[in-house]
Structure formats: structure tokens, C-alpha cells
Amino acid sequence: MTVKQLSVFLENKPGRLAELTKALRQNGIDMRAMSIADAPDFGIARVIVDDPYEAACVLKDAGYVLSVTPVLAVAIPDEAGSLYEILRVLGENEINLEYTYAFPTAKKGQALMIFRVENNEKAIEALSGLSIVPLCQDAINQL
């Protein structure tokens, strides 16, 4: 029920992000979502791709330092208050949310969000109370 996200170290220097996306594109890897975490002197690019295993190999070969992190990809009904509901449930179950970002889709009426939480199992269980089932990797690939 989790999706494999690649977290890639980026030096704080112009052009580093462009190089990263180029490396992925040149190897035929399709990037589905991305978010950048910034520190004063470096950054971490968090990316969701169609083939995380291949992408990790390609980037390691290209000299990148990276880690693979299981995160939750959740389809959120496009109606008022639905994000609030999710955050409320996570909060009530004392599950720390480290970060979240949006995942662009072509599908109308639905938003996808990536959640990085402290404990995936616990979060999945909590979300089941809302009848929400996080997407698995295959579902992402078919988007």
C-alpha cells in the first residue's frame, strides 16, 4: 500500500535540479511528482517515478546520493474538507506527518497527495476508518 519515493541529495548550486531531471529523462524514466526540500546549503529532491528501481540504479550510476523511502499516495475526493479529515485522523492517532505534497493527475475531480509519515502501517490503519486506501506502486504506474 505504499509507493517508493526517491530522495536525492542536491548541492545548492544552479543547474543541479535540471541535471537530475535530465538524467531521468535520458533514461526513459517518467517523473510523476516532485517536491524540493530546501536547507540553506543543500536540497533534497523527492520524486515519484514510474520505475523506482530502475531510476535508483540510473541515478546511483550517475553519481547521485539517494535513498528510497516508502510513502503514502492518497487519492483525495475533490470536495471541501477532505484534506482536513485526513490530517485530523492522523493527528488523533498520534501519527507524525513529516511532509506532504501534491501529485498532479489528469483525472478530473480527484487530487492525489503524497504523505510521509512516521509509521506507514499505523497510518494505513487509521485511514481505513475513512475508507481511504493508499495507492500501491502499480496504481501509480497506470496513472
Add this chain to the structure above:
Amino acid sequence: MGNYFQPEIECASPEQIRAWQDERLMHTVRHVYDNVAYYRNLMKERGVEPGDIKSVDDLYKLPFLTKDDLRDAYPYGLLAVPLRDTVRIQSTSGTTGRRVVAFYTQHDIDLWDDCCARAIVAAGGTKDDVVHVCYGYGLFTGGPGLNGGSHRLGSLTLPMSSGNTDRQIQFMCDLGSTILCCTPSYAAYLAESICERGLQDQIKLKAGIFGAEAWSEEMRRDIENKLNIKAYDIYGLTEISGPGVSFECSEQTGMHINEDHFIAEIIDPVTGKVLPEGEKGELVFTSITKEAFPLLRYRTRDICVLSRKKCSCGRTHVKMTKPMGRSDDMLIVKGVNVFPSQIETVLLNKGYAANYQIIVSRENNSDRLEVQVEMTPEMFSDAVSEIAVREKELVDALKSMLGIYAVVRLVTPKSIARSEGKAVRIIDKRNLYE
């Protein structure tokens, strides 16, 4: 025990060594006084005559010689024999100012070869070894020195020279090199490359002899573990002959100076006063067996300590510590002495790669010290806060080692140039002399 090339010399009694030194020093002083106008003038200025030097105890009476003297006397001003008796020139890399050239007669080369052969044997080398020399050849003394020592010993010598890492590794695997001779930073790079390619099982190395630049104990352990070898330090300088002035033995606690050829002193770098054994100061050498280019009281700029403590290897020659810094390399940042080796120690202790760069600049009339470190998979995390914590630990460790604050900058892996010769680790942008 038992690994000696010339046991009767390497394990001679202190009295015997002293007797050799007294006699050879007197002879050398007379030799340079008679044949080198530059020395004659220096000695006359000091009011010293050859007859005043009767033993090592009189050494202090002689004037010092510095790199500036060597530059002033360039090219032939310190040559002590007719040109027709010389057979070789070597030279320093000359990063600043004029090059320094050193001359050798065949006798000088033979003695240099002996010194390097002693170092190889001390590292466990025998006639059965394959000695892989990837120090640079040419004017740099590293390649010719170890090459000569290996020949003298009768080992199979691979004169690889530096560079072309693929070919180095290929030969190492194919020919079964057993002893690796190169700079420590290149050894670290080779070790990293060999591990990356998963070739650890294909190499037969048992020992390495690494010198010509500063390296830390942590770097030694790192190379030893990755290559499964024993890594030995070797010291020397072109002015005095080249590598092999001193070398490490099985105890790995300092380098035995070949005292039958070189007299070592430790002086206070500011006052020039000779310091007692065990005190830290600048290393000064007097070569007492050279014909073409003997140097009296040459200031090396290397800061170290001498020790006459009995060594478990059986050698009786004095030991020097690894240089703790070079007064040349020493940076003065915010009024504090900073040695690159200190920074390297901290990085390796904290699990970072040995590759780093120090950038000193001046902002608003205040010095700024930046240490650039390559990110490693071990140090990386998906969370910015975790990396920040590790960065902070590094900053704190640097502060406690150096006494001043250094900015840490994490950079892309392998983005800092790997050196195949001497490492360039310091970029000083302050233009203090303009």
C-alpha cells in the same frame, strides 16, 4: 622482526651511528666549504670554519639553509662536484616561486636506492614481490625513488607512474602486484575504485608505501580495510634526496630516519634554537653522505617530534612522527594556526570521505573558513533535519579541533577533484600579499 635490508646498519649501536655521523659530518663540511662558494660565504659570515666542526655536537654552529637559499643558488650554485660527475637531476613540483633542482652522482643514487630498499623491506618486501609504483616519474622523486629501491632489492618492479586508474587496476589484477607505492590520496582513490568494481578478491596486495603528502591515521585505517593491506608511511624531500629519508617499520608508530645518511634536528621555527628530544618543532636535516648536493642544516618546514624510544622492530635509528603540519601549508585563519590534517582527522572520524576542500576567504575584514565535504550514502537522509543535525555535529567537532568556527558545505559526491599527484586541498582567496 627480521625484516631488514642492511641489518648491520639499521640495527647498529647508537655509539656506532654516532661515530659514523661525526666522521661523515666533518668530511661533508670540508667538502662543501672547499667546493661551494655559496657555503663558504655563508660560513664566513657566521665566522665558522670547517675545523670548528669536529662532531655532531658542533652542528649548531653551522648556519641554516632554507628553500630560499636553494632558489637563490638556482641552478648550479650549490653543486659540490664537477658537472661531469653528476648523472641525474630531480626537481620539486614548484607550486610557488622558482623550481628547486637537486643533483646526484651515481654514488648518491646508489645510497638513495638503499634507503628506499630499506623502506620496502620494512614493509615486508622481498625479492619475490611485485612492486607497483604509481608515484609520478620524471622530475618528481616519488617514482624514481621507489623504482630504484625496488630494483636494488631485486623485486619485480612495475613502473606504472601516476594516472590512468583503469590500467592501474587492470595491471594490479593481472600481474598480481603485492606492494603498492603511491600518494595516500591516490591510494584512497584506488581503494575506492577497487571496492566499487567489487575487485577486492582479485588483487593480491599485502602492503602499501604511501608518502609525499599529509595523511591521517583514519585515512590509513580506511585504506588498510578497503584493500586488506598494511599501509606504511614514507618520508623524504627532493632537496635531501627524495623518499626514503625515513620510513615506517612494522610498529607503525613513526618513521626511522636513516641516520647513517642524515642527521636530524628539531628546532624552534621562530628562534632557530635546537629543541630537546620529544619536543615539537621544525625538522632540520643535514645530509652527510651525498657528493653532488649535500645540504647542511636544511629547514624542511615540517613540524614533527623525534623519539629515541626503543623500537620493537629492532632498528636503532631515531624515529620521527608523521609531520603534524607544514609551516608552508599552515593557514592562519582568524589568527589561529590551522593545519589541513586536523580537518581531515575530524572528517574521517565523523564518517565522511577523505576528499575535502578548504576555502579561506575574507568577508567584511574577517576571515571565513569553509570546509567542503562530499555527501556520502551513509550520511544522507530523506529528512533535512537529520542531515542538519549531522552537519551541526561536524561543525562542532571542527570547532573543538581547530578552536575556530568553520562553515561546512555539503557538495555533490565526486565533485571535488581527485588528485593523481599531490592533493590541492586549500584555496585561499584572501590575497593577503596584495
